[in-house]
Amino acid sequence: MTDAAELRTLARELLAAHPPADTAPLDFLKARFDAGLAWVHYPVGLGGLDVPRSLQAVVDAELAAAGAPDNDPRRIGIGLGMAAPTVLRYGTEEQKRRFLRPLWVGEEVWCQLFSEPGAGSDLAALGTRAVRDGDDWVVDGQKVWTSSAHLARWAILIARTDPGLPKHQGISYFICDMTDPGVEVRPLRQITGEAEFNEVFLTGVRIPDAHRLGEVGAGWKVAQTTLMNERVSIGGMRIPREGGMIGPVARAWRERPELRTHDLHQRLLTLWVEAEVARLTGERLRQQLVAGQPGPEGSGMKLAFARLNQEISGLEVELLGQDGLLYSDWTMRRPELVDFTGRDAGYRYLRSKGNSIEGGTSEVLLNIVAERVLGLPAEPRNDKDVAWKDLAR
Numbered sequence: 001m002t003d004a005a006e007l008r009t010l011a012r013e014l015l016a017a018h019p020p021a022d023t024a025p026l027d028f029l030k031a032r033f034d035a036g037l038a039w040v041h042y043p044v045g046l047g048g049l050d051v052p053r054s055l056q057a058v059v060d061a062e063l064a065a066a067g068a069p070d071n072d073p074r075r076i077g078i079g080l081g082m083a084a085p086t087v088l089r090y091g092t093e094e095q096k097r098r099f100l101r102p103l104w105v106g107e108e109v110w111c112q113l114f115s116e117p118g119a120g121s122d123l124a125a126l127g128t129r130a131v132r133d134g135d136d137w138v139v140d141g142q143k144v145w146t147s148s149a150h151l152a153r154w155a156i157l158i159a160r161t162d163p164g165l166p167k168h169q170g171i172s173y174f175i176c177d178m179t180d181p182g183v184e185v186r187p188l189r190q191i192t193g194e195a196e197f198n199e200v201f202l203t204g205v206r207i208p209d210a211h212r213l214g215e216v217g218a219g220w221k222v223a224q225t226t227l228m229n230e231r232v233s234i235g236g237m238r239i240p241r242e243g244g245m246i247g248p249v250a251r252a253w254r255e256r257p258e259l260r261t262h263d264l265h266q267r268l269l270t271l272w273v274e275a276e277v278a279r280l281t282g283e284r285l286r287q288q289l290v291a292g293q294p295g296p297e298g299s300g301m302k303l304a305f306a307r308l309n310q311e312i313s314g315l316e317v318e319l320l321g322q323d324g325l326l327y328s329d330w331t332m333r334r335p336e337l338v339d340f341t342g343r344d345a346g347y348r349y350l351r352s353k354g355n356s357i358e359g360g361t362s363e364v365l366l367n368i369v370a371e372r373v374l375g376l377p378a379e380p381r382n383d384k385d386v387a388w389k390d391l392a393r
Contacts, residue, residue, distance in 0.1 A: 002040075002049055002051045002055070002091070003010050004055060004058045007037075007040065007051070007055055007057060007058045007059050007062075008062050009064055010035060010037060010059075011037060011059050011062035012062065013035075014031060014032060014035050014037060014063075015063070015066050015068065016082070017031070020033045020067050020068045020069060021067070022071075025069035026105060026106075026107070027108070028068060028069055029069065029105040030101070030105055031118060032063070032068075033047045033101050033104055033105060036048050036049040037049075037059045037063075038104045039056070039084075039096050039104070040052075040053070040055050040056050040059060041053040041056065042053075042088065042100075045097075046088070046097070046100050046101075047101065048102060057180060069104045071105055072106055072236055074173055074337040074338075074339075075106065075109070075336050075337050076106050076109055076110070076146065078101070078109075078110045078111055078148060078152075079104075079109065079110035079154075080103070080231060081229055082110075082112060082156065082226045082229050083103060083110045083112075083154070083156050083226075084100060084103055084104070085225060085226075085229045086156065086173075086222060086225050086229070087099050087213065087225045088100070088102060090173070090213045090214045090222050090297045091213055094210075095175070095210075095213070096213075098273065099154070099175070103154075104160070108154055109151045109152045109154075110152055110153070110155065110156065111146050111147060111148045111149045111151075111152035111154075111155045111178070112146065112147070112155065112226070112230075113128075113143040113146060113149075113158070113176060113200060114126075114156075114157075114158040114223070114226075115143060115144060115145045115146075115155065115156055116128060116141065116143055116144060116379070117142060117144050118126075118286070118393065119270070120144075120145070120357075120361070121361045121363065121364050123158075123223075124167045124168045124171070124220060125161070125167055125391070125393075126158060126160060126162060126171070127141060127160060128140070128141025128142065128143065128157075128159045128202065128251075129141060129159060129160050129161075129163075130161050130174065130207070130301075131161075132209075133163070135205075135208060135210075136205045136206045136208055137159075137172075137174065137200045137206070137208075137209060138180075138204055138206055138210065139159055139174070139176070139204075139205040139206075140203060140204060141159065141202050141206075141239075142199065142200070142201050142202070143157075143200040143202070144188070144197075144199045144200075145188070145199075145357075145358065146185075146197060146198045146200050147196060147197055147198075147358075148336075149178065149185045149197075149200050150187065150195075150198055150334050151336060153177070153178055153179065154175055154176065154177060155175070155176040155178050155179060155200075156173070156175060156176075156213075156226060157173070157174045157175070157176040157207075158171050158172070158173050158219045158220075158222075158223050159171070159172060159174065159219075160388065161216055161217060161219075162187065163219060163387065163388045164231055164387050164389060165217065165386040165387060166383070166384065166385055166386060166387060166388065167277050167383065167391065168307065169217060169220070170217060170250070170388055171217070171219035171223070172206050172212060172215075172216050172217060172218070172219040173212065173213045173214050173218075173219035173223060173241055174206070174211055174212050174213065174215070175211040175212075175213065175224040176202075176205065176207055176208075177211075180205055180206065181204075181205070181206075181208075182202060182204045182205040183200065183201075183202060183205055183337075184199070184200065184202075184203070184204040185198050185200050186198060186199050186200075189332060190346055190351075191349075191350045192351050193329070193332060193333075194331075194332065194333050194334070194335055195332065195333070196334070196335050196337075196338060198334055199262055202258055203286055207257075227360065228298055228299075229298075230359050230360070238282070238283070238286065238375070239279060239282075239342065241276065241353055242272075242275075243279070244275065244279075244340070245275070245308065245309050245312040245313060245340060245341070245348060245352070246271065246275040246308075246312055247318075247341060247343070247374055248348070249268065249271075249312055249315060249316040249319060250268070250272065252316065252319060252320065253268055259320065259321065259325050264315070264319055264326055268315060268319075271308065271311060271312050272313060274304075274308060275308055275312065278301070278304045278305065278308060281301065281304075282346075285298065285301055290365045296384040299360065299365040299368040299369055299372075299373075300304050300373065302359055302360060302365060303366065303369065305325045305355065306356040306362055307356070307362075308339075308353060309315060309348075309355045310352045310353065310356065312352075313345070313348040313349040313352045314344045316348065316349070317349045320345055323345075324345050324349075326344065326346060327344070327346035327347070327350075328343075328344050328346070328347075338351065340352075367379060
């Protein structure tokens with residue numbers, strides 16, 4: 001068992017062999033991965049050392065103090081938070097060795113081809129088809145709300161492989177090369193003026209069976225690993241006190257006393273406490289992850305994240321008065337990441353409206369919390385045993 005002292009030694013040896021000031025960032029990150037200091041809880045040879053996840057903080061602190069580069073996790077968040085844990089759990093050894101290293105160092109960006117125009121909240125109703133053709137699968141369909149599709153090399157994709165089975169049973173899970181013929185990415189301009197989301201059209205896209213994750217027809221089970229990790233990565237991000245959305249409004253309150261009213265004071269205090277409770281709960285959730293895979297509790301965190309972001313950004317706009325109505329830049333761009341705190345109040349207010357949709361709608365997450373956390377009876381479903389092809393659409 002490697003302990004904290006040994007990890008510090010390994011980190012210092014990495015820094016001595018590859019001084020950050022004299023080493024290209026990508027070369028340093030590759031050396032860090034090969035030394036097992038990328039994800040310390042991952043297996044040896046796959047960026048880790050098979051040690052508890054909690055020890056990652058020891059490595060991160062040592063490297064940060066030395067000015068070592070990071071892998072820009074916001075830019076590759078889908079790969080880190082969703083694709084990697086799914087590949088680790090369900091991938092073959094060949095798949096793990098092919099995909100995890102370039103994913104972690106940021107050489108290859110990932111996106112998620114799950115939601116469809118007719119299958120968003122009810123994701124299992126998806127209609128994108130994958131038909132077996134020898135050693136390949138031929139995929140046709142449309143996906144929507146795909147973050148980073150315009151940047152991605154790879155995508156995690158779920159498609160229907162047997163329409164004669166009930167909707168949850170006839171789905172398989174694939175890794176799709178976004179540079180292959182038949183993949184078309186179109187921007188979706190949002191209320192913010194930007195297009196960080198996309199719609200993706202798949203026409204005769206050939207995916208080798210070697211890029212399938214899990215068994216044929218078991219894609220819904222594999223997708224649950226992705227979705228549970230997604231909700232933890234969205235709702236349980238590690239932030240300092242007054243990090244995230246509460247930070248800008250708290251600063252505005254301190255720096256502009258002329259804007260204060262008694263009512264706004266009371267609302268800010270309430271939201272500040274709730275944001276701090278959510279932050280500490282997220283820390284506890286991350287500690288629970290040390291014991292295994294994320295569970296439905298992550299859905300509760302993602303629910304809190306969406307509600308707080310929307311309420312805090314609304315309070316900020318109200319606090320700023322006429323200044324809160326300003327919007328600095330309506331330029332149509334296709335950004336690499338979402339920057340909540342680096343933009344103005346108007347952007348935060350508009351962008352936070354999507355928080356209750358992305359990563360699972362709040363309505364669906366409420367059902368998950370009710371049924372899987374609180375143990376309440378499941379909602380009645382009349383499509384549970386009906387073949388997908390026989391469902392009304």
